[in-house]
Amino acid sequence: MSRRRQIYEGKAKVLFEGPEPGTLVQYFKDDASAFNNQKRGTITGKGVLNNRISEYLMSRLAEIGIPTHFVRRLNMREQLVREVEIIPIGVVVRNIAAGSLSERLGIAEGTALPRSIIEYYLKKDELGDPLVSEEHITAFGWASTHDLDEIVQIALRVNDFLTGLFLGISIRLIDFKLEFGRLYTDDEVRIVIADEISPDNCRLWDARTNEKMDKDRFRQDLGRVEEGYREVARRLGILPEGGPVDFKAPRLVQ
Ligand code: TMP
DSSP, X not given: OOOSOEEEEOSSXXXXXXXXXXXXXXXXXXXXXXXXXXEEEEOTTHHHHHHHHHHHHHHHHHHTTOOBSEEEEOSSSEEEEEOOEEEEEEEEEEEEOOHHHHHHHTOOTTOEEEEEEEEEEXXXXXXXXXXXXHHHHHHTTSSOHHHHHHHHHHHHHHHHHHHHHHHTTTEEEEEEEEEEEEEEOSSOEEEEEESOOSTTTEEEEXXXXXXXXXXXXXXXXXXXXXXXXXXXXXXXXXXXXTSOOOXXXXXXOO
């Protein structure tokens, strides 16, 4: 890891001061956590894969005019991002019932939803990231009605675009979580996508077999977790020949 000044350490990533003002370096760890940090583990190679997958998806989104904090990938585990003021709300978009929606409402996992559903979660570890409503968000000032309008528009565009992108490689986008931030420039404030978009925060099922290719493999102890992430990268066409090479440890030369 580099010797830059650390700004923040999360469960799966570390943020460092960037090389220029207004930038940060986002470092992807192999650490995984679930169920509000009650389950922890390591998925070897996950950081390298998520760095690449998130780079790829955010770049494709930028090409169709969806603003993100991503600037460029720096190396196997780090990317340069713009510093934003994080909005403390996780925005989940769901197409197929799974996870907490299935548990909360008793809807069988795999049921197609009548339309895409957006949910908001307050990012607060001590409270286990509770589900909140638009009323809570605006009343407590976490985001304005105007911010939310923009967030919903972006989230639905991302959903349409990524649904098609993944379907093209025979993957069903079941649901995903986005984070947003405010990007301050000289004369305006823009809402942009922050954090990452990867199998850590998307549910991705093989379109033919419904096999899970995301963090549910870790949450549910399904095994072959890294393989799921690697297969997503392989289908996206971003896996270097021979798999990702991480220069963390010397390799045995025979
Ligand atoms: P959920 O069904 O557990 O509420 O998760 C919905 C989506 O949000 C799923 O794709 C996983 C993602 N997610 C995160 O990225 N971080 C979280 O802390 C949680 C709870 C879910």
